[in-house]
Amino acid sequence: MTEKLPLPKKVTVCEVAPRDGFQAISTWIPTDEKIKIIRRLAQTGISSLEIASFVHPRAIPQMKDADKVVSTVIESLGGIDIRALVPNLKGAERAVDAGVMKLKTMLSATDSHSLSNANATSKDAQQKLTPIFDFAAKKNVTVMGSISVAFGCPFEGKVPVERLIEIISRYDAMGVKEISLADTTGMAHPKQVYESLAILQKEFPEMVYSMHFHNTRGMALANTLAALQRGVTRYDSAISGLGGCPYAPGASGNVATEDVVHMLEEMNIKTGINERNLLDASREISEMLQIKGDSYLLVAGPTSTLHEEKITKQKKVEQ
């Protein structure tokens, strides 16, 4: 047993609220407010941002102004690694027209989830992505490949790592250098994350992995710890925990950026993000969107600053 946990010194946290967060909010967020929120997020020191999803407006009405939002704001986001989610060629063209130089494709690990999300089996859906890659190659734009329900599928249960190997092999053949493993409905556990990554890293030593954890069952930070121990340095999160499914009230969605950053910084893993500024941004953005905000830090504040007064009151019930 080692004396210390093997942890990276620096990680990149990708803020996905403008995509995964906004699309989960059913009430319309005005374009200028989306822009305001993205600009506020940029002030926190984030180095990576998933800025929008260029899907068909009928699929996700909240994203119908993606072109306007992105083209308006992208110039002012110098130094931030910007990416957008694109389901098809049309989406890729719109994203690149808006100035996005990094695309992310969607794919479900299981056929049941793929059929319900993309009306095609996982393999067929992946083949349908080819035009995106051809277009990206022409435009000299990067494409990363994401895998939804990568660890567990609400229809099929646990996802065997062999399934991920098949999909990543195909992504690899398409030229993908970075894979996003998304625990879409929060079904992964740390042992599974650690052991799956060990196998994938052995199978595809050159591939870069990026983790997208939802906190549905409270294991997102534990899963993050497991992935950190595999040397993974890229993590998605959404400020205020935006992205909880509006159909399941109270159900946690994306792990909150402030909670992830707090744990990382507490462990002396650098994120480049200003924690205090981030927490302020979380409060401001929750207010703008008139949502309660779903993060521990919003309630408890960082470890470094508890209110003495509150604590004194607590003393009688502490153990």
Place this chain on the structure above:
Amino acid sequence: MTEKLPLPKKVTVCEVAPRDGFQAISTWIPTDEKIKIIRRLAQTGISSLEIASFVHPRAIPQMKDADKVVSTVIESLGGIDIRALVPNLKGAERAVDAGVMKLKTMLSATDSHSLSNANATSKDAQQKLTPIFDFAAKKNVTVMGSISVAFGCPFEGKVPVERLIEIISRYDAMGVKEISLADTTGMAHPKQVYESLAILQKEFPEMVYSMHFHNTRGMALANTLAALQRGVTRYDSAISGLGGCPYAPGASGNVATEDVVHMLEEMNIKTGINERNLLDASREISEMLQIKGDSYLLVAGPTSTLHEEKITKQKKVEQ
């Protein structure tokens, strides 16, 4: 880097709701209801239970019926390792009179917290425990030693492991064989938990450690994962996450038993607890106490059973 996380095959989860949970509820819980809840908890398959705190009624009015509760119910709890918290000799006498054969002493890692909780420095407070140990020796009763704010103190911040070594040395000299490390206000992080345990295990190889995590900043399960990797097999938790400080609405208290057990069982670490029965118990007990209940499982359910209907609705917002 190993291919697998080093995890124990079996752990003991100690249910602390009847003590750490109840005492955090300001409205009076009738004696027969406390008994009913303890009996319900026993049906879930728990093997360890912190049944009450024998403190002065003025200190924690909720615990004034501890004698009645424990003496009434203890006979029916055969097979469950029962312990009670005792602050002084009087409490120890009451606990043993009620039939408790395992006592837990309280002690703060820092002087500021100790002075505010016990009106004495940590060292003085520990010396004041001597009569409990003398009494326990006479009665042939076990005493375990707990350390509050073991990782972080709201007044003093991070607690250096040297401080724990001093306190454990004194406990060791008093004959303690099991130490409970309590992250009373949720200030610990996984790296700290792992590295502190590594040092303590080296310093006191014979000592058994038991972890008491609060989920104030969402890191309880990540901290549990870190402790599991140090081979620790004893964890406290409270059903429905009972124990949140009533003075800090929304602030998470003890990590929820159902969330801990779910993660452990998902990782194939046996707890002996029936997950479904436990989740039912959590719902029933939350209802009895008319509290919302603060656990992920109460909202999302176990990984193994998501509602297809809910999921189908979700598909549009999933990634």
